Amino acid sequence: MRKIVLFLFIIVKSYSQESTSNYFFINGQKFSKQTKYVMYDSKEDVKKTTNDKIYFFIQGETFEFLRNKFRVDTCSIRNLKKIKIEKVKGLSDREYLFYKQSLNKIKGKEDKILGPMPITKNHNYFKVIIVEKYENRILKYDVDWTYTGTRGFKVIRK
Helix, strand or coil: HHHHHHHHHHHHHHHHHHHHHEEEEECCEECCCCCEEEEEECCCCEEECCCEEEEEEEEEEEEEEEECCCCEEEEHHHHHHCCCCEEECHHHHHHHHHHHHHCCCCHHHHCCCCCCCCCCCECCEEEEEEEEEEEEEEEEEEEEEEECCCCCCCCCCC
């Protein structure tokens, strides 16, 4: 009986963790995150592995894969054609625009928040998946995009 209860607890816990990573809240209203795929290139980018984490350093941004929180998805290389790969450059700007668009959906001007996005440990408005080519397949890492650069301010990079 204890095994059944434990099994049900694990299922509910894993479902709740996965589902909360797909949305965010602004003033109590729930919004779905946009999924952004970023390509990891071993020739240009850096990947550091520890016991329970993998860090991806891609074009000045840091992405963190937690083994106890996320899973690696393995797919055929043919699936790469179905994925829209985003450039890291300007991703923070696009996230800020998405945040502002989400604010505009909140009814009532008194509820709207003006200014930059709230300061948090991670970027909370995009769900980022790192895509890595490995032999004849691709690996997809669901990651946390940690703040290393901008926090929703307009960035002009040359």
